[in-house]
Amino acid sequence: MSVSVGSMRAKIDRRAVADSIPLFLPAIPFGFVLGLAVTESEMPVAIGWSTSPLIFGGAAQLAVLTLAGTASIWAVIVAGLVINTRHVMYSAALAPVFQRQPTWMRWFGPFLLIDQVFALAMLHSDRPPAEFRRYYLTCGLFFYINWQWATALGMVVGPIIPESWQLGFAPPVMFVGLVLIGINKAPQGVAAIVGGTVGLVTAGLQDRLGILVGAVAGVIAGVAAELRAERLTAAAAAVDAVTDPGAAR
């Protein structure tokens, strides 16, 4: 027994744990709100909680739990999936790194690929394959294990909290925070504003369709804003090159 515990310890990358803790702390209140959402959801509690080990992605879980019962099951599924499409991007970015990994790792690793794990893994992508694997799995399992108790804790405390605290309003507040904290370029801001505005106008649509309509409008606006910004930079560079030939070099 002590041998296996010892070898387990040897497999844990301490640096990975140290890097993960500051990223996990802000996730605790999120897990808590999610636990509350499980108890408030139209879903049976056990199935609601199972989103944590099975889906393992806070925003999609929160959407699925709060929308359940307010729209058809397909509308709920689509909303959850659209939120998670960003993982395709993460997967694509890490694909070259995973090519140097054994098959079992290529199949199991992506299961743990949440936003935080992606951010940390990208920073360590040039480490030797075995070291990268140890780092990645330590981060991923750290988040996976801790996420389970954080959501369970919210479920235990949730029912005790009085109705007057209006915690049913916490999910939209969380999403507002997630949008704005994630924005670091102007076109993303354009996408969020258009997505939110169109989402407000279409909020009355049946089956929560406004979420999808707002999302599509936001993506189109974001892409348009990015293309326009690129054209403006190109034009400015051309003007610079004409007025000051030396600057172009």
Add this chain to the structure above:
Amino acid sequence: MSAWSAMVIVLVVAVMTYVMRAGVIVALAERQIPVPVERALRYVGPSVLAALAINLAAGGEGGPHLDIAEALALIAAGCVAVWRRNLIWTLLAGMTTLWVLSALI
């Protein structure tokens, strides 16, 4: 909602989420995502989260509805999110605004 519908939702979202996370790594390791697709994917996050926040706050049966306390709570949360870039402060700001205003109004 029946247990059966709930299970369908959770399982489909879980399996498809795994497919989106693993797809490119397992199957397309050699290939690249086309540039226009990658460009569009970059804006899915902000767009859908903004639309979702608004829809959860204002949507639902009975048409769009958002009272003043709720609207101001979202605005306060948004300001704090931009200012502190921290989810805990955002949550506290939004909920405190909601509590204070709904007690006053």
